[in-house]
């Protein structure tokens with residue numbers, strides 16, 4: 001792709017909170033996101049939500065947010081979903097960035113020392129779990145981060161809003177097909 005438009009670059013400071021935390025990088029030119037990587041093993045039982053640590057803290061410039069978004073490969077292959085997609089990391093947040101993940105499978109009722117990995121492939125675990133559990137392994141690329149500009153709203157309370165073609169129509173007012 002040739003492009004004369006220069007993509008804006010914003011300075012982002014990163015603090016490694018864990019020796020094994022993976023420093024983000026854009027895998028390819030023109031990628032919108034960089035992978036966020038789990039820094040520890042976590043088992044997510046069916047129907048449960050887990051907070052997966054990345055071992056990283058960020059200082060974003062004012063006027064920016066970091067969105068925590070799903071990776072389409074994981075969503076396509078497994079029943080793992082980001083609970084709050086897109087997650088919002090505020091510019092003022094200095095804590096560890098974590099990824100909230102739901103295992104939307106229902107319990108199978110059968111347990112053993114095998115469950116699934118993020119590709120929905122069987123994986124051995126060290127304790128008995130429902131076979132519909134997922135193991136997130138340290139080093140798994142569990143989400144992607146997208147840096148985004150966020151304008152701040154200058155709120156003004158008024159008696160009347162200006163008229164528009166849409167007016168109050170919404171929620172399928174134009175039909176759903």
Ligand SMILES: O=c1ccn([C@H]2C[C@H](O)[C@@H](COP(=O)(O)OP(=O)(O)OP(=O)(O)O)O2)c(=O)[nH]1
Pocket residue numbers: 068084086087088089090091093096097098099100
């Ligand atoms: O996927 C996410 C979402 C949020 N956060 C961190 C950064 C963010 O700045 C902070 C608060 O998130 P949010 O504003 O979404 O949560 P809240 O429930 O409104 O909490 P608070 O009352 O602390 O703002 O938690 C993450 O690490 N991952």
